[in-house]
Amino acid sequence: MVTADKILLMQNIRKEFFSVPVLKNVTLELAKGEILGLVGENGAGKSTLMKILSGAYSCDSYHGEIIVDDVPRRFHSTSDSEASGIEMIYQEISLHLDLTVAENIFLGRLPRKRRGWVDRKELHTQAAQALELVRLDLDTHRRVRSLSTSQQQLLSIAKAMVRRPKILVLDEPTSALTESEAETLLSLLRGLRDKGIACIYISHKLDEVFKIVDRITVMRDGTIVANYRHGEIMAEKVVEDMVGRKIENMYPKCQVEKGKEVLRVRNLTVPHPLSAQKNIIEGVSFNLHRGEVLGLAGLVGSGRSELVNAIFGAIPTRGKPEIYIEGQLVRISRALDAIEAGIGLVTEDRRKSGFVGTLRVDKNISLASLKRFSKEGFIKRKQELSEVQGYVEKLRIKVQRVDDSVLTLSGGNQQKVVLAKWLMREVKVLILDEPTRGIDVGAKVEIYNLINELAQKGVGVIMISSELPELISICDRFLVLAKGRIQDEFDQAQASQERIMKAATGLTR
Structure with missing residues (x-):
């Protein structure tokens, strides 16, 4: 659908994890100054496709071709992708918590004086200018650890912007932002579009996507199933394409008598x-x-x-x-x-405190209920697996094997694992x-x-x-x-x- 001023072509991208296909001949195009919405269920392949574009997955780990500005590219690392003008802002914030705001923004690119010493005055001047881009009022000397989640998210965006990218990829950029902060970000993206910077915008907040994008691409089960231009977008149709079925009620609610x-x-x-x-x-x-x-x-x-x-x-x-x-x-x-x-608690940040990343899916689910499965210091593995499998089926957790690492799951399935842990605990x-x-x-x-x-x-x-x-x-x-x-x-x-x-x-x- 994109022909004029094409800046990016990802062609026939195929990738597997442990012989399981997660991307099946995906072709994605992007024009200069275009905001493309990329939507789909968790596990549809969106993040995997973008990790390929960002160089997080080496070019040796997949099949297909990436062309930027009409030049074929092979990204062995994220630095190769960044050198081609691509910046990726992940949903899971990745900042150095014990460095200052200014140091995080210019990490690896610190301004220097003639003899090689860091120019601290210039560093903080430029950092303040970067924060103005996202309307974030912060002392640039503050340690990032002291910032709220929303402040850290805006800081990540400012960090990407100072590199002056040709293509900006945002994965759930407003998930930790307030409504006013989110509107500030959308306004910023409109300004970037006017300057010819292309954006790929991934979000499950569909009203937000419909508001900002020029075109929307829907993925399901590792393939692209639909493309719509802005004037063609119908919310019900996009949701149906995403999940492969009609959803009659977006907010189902049962009336229960209070006890x-x-x-x-x-x-x-x-x-x-x-x-x-x-x-x-x-x-x-x-x-x-x-x-x-x-x-x-x-x-x-x-x-x-x-x-x-x-x-x-x-x-x-x-x-x-x-x-x-x-x-x-x-x-x-x-x-x-x-x-x-x-009492059970499903925390705000599932990666930080919701599950144990070094444990398998089954061990995360049974973690709060181990007493029930233990006898004389030993775990009754058969009973544990039986109950875990029951919750995996009940919550429709998409996992190849229950002894797979929880980190191999999509965000939505990780959240279901956390919920299963507390359901098992009753x-x-x-x-x-x-x-x-x-x-x-x-x-x-x-x-x-x-x-x-x-x-x-x-x-x-x-x-x-x-x-x-x-x-x-x-x-x-x-x-x-x-x-x-x-x-x-x-x-x-x-x-x-x-x-x-x-x-x-x-x-x-």
């Missing part, structure tokens, strides 16, 4: 991670009932994740908070205490922190159905999501956090994006 109280939190205070004199959560109290899905809303920095991590015992609290499970006071000073009390309270971040529309619907099933079984669910339509559709009741306190509380019948945003910004109703 007895399962969780009560009283006077929970959490110290600020960067300032010993401040609290990020200040005296929060709330309760949760069996079969209820409680939505926790708020802007980045409001303390949502800190609140649930404190309940789970993953971070320290201050003062004397009280946590009751089914009316019984429990002492939670570490995550193991929470697990024993019947928790009383399940906390879901951004459970659908970075996963495809089909997997999202499966997770919504799973939440409904848990509620029907009497599990109390706390859900954090930055996608307000999702949160409003799935939850029964809402708490809105701002400035470390609950600013508003209401039921689904009273919920609206406007009401949530008003409370989240600290304004009174």
Whole structure:
């Protein structure tokens, strides 16, 4: 479909993992100044195709041809790809946490004085200019470890931009951004398009994709199944192409009668991670009932994740908070205490704290339930495998073998592994922190159905999501956090994006 000013051609790309084909003769074209949306379910082959383009997979590991600016290219490494004008921004942020903001931006390209010494003044001047590109107001001397996830994501984009790429590839670039930050990024991409820079934009936020792209390419099962120009895009058709079937209801919700109280939190205070004199959560109290899905809303920095991590015992609290499970006071000073009390937590960053990357799929799923499979210090492997296989089938986790590394799975399937771990544990309270971040529309619907099933079984669910339509559709009741306190509380019948945003910004109703 692209003929004029073609800057990129990936032709007949084929790749296998352990004799399993993941890309099957894929041909992708990109024009100068074009924003191409690349969409598909997790495991469709999008990230693999882009890793080939970025040089993360050497040219010796696949078949096919890459042509940039009418010149055939062979990328043995990411530096070869970058030398051809291609920059890749991955969903999983990769920065050096103990270096400064400025050092991260210009790592490997630090400005030098005549005798070879680093020109620190020029470094920080240029870094400040780079941050202006993404409208990020930061001290360039700050260590990256102290930045929020959204700040780190914008920093990654600034780092790519200073290299002046011809082709910019963004994989889920707004997954950790607020709505205003995401709009800033989209505005930036429009400006790059006007300058002739081509972009490949991968995202599961389809409304965002439809808003920004000139053309959209749909992948499924390692092949390209459809191409649409901007004026031809129909949301329902694109979703159908992605999953290979019609999805009648994007946000399925079952009405469940609320049961007895399962969780009560009283006077929970959490110290600020960067300032010993401040609290990020200040005296929060709330309760949760069996079969209820409680939505926790708020802007980045409001303390949502800190609140649930404190309940789970993953971070320290201050003062004397009280946590009751089914009316019984429990002492939670570490995550193991929470697990024993019947609480499970699906964390915001699955790679960092959701699963163990060095373990296999089956071991990750059974990790929280090992006591059930052990006898006199030995694991009853047959029983363990049987139960693991049951959850793999129930959650439709796409894996060749349950003893494969969890790192071989797509993001959506990794998320299902984390969910399976807590389902096997049979928790009383399940906390879901951004459970659908970075996963495809089909997997999202499966997770919504799973939440409904848990509620029907009497599990109390706390859900954090930055996608307000999702949160409003799935939850029964809402708490809105701002400035470390609950600013508003209401039921689904009273919920609206406007009401949530008003409370989240600290304004009174």
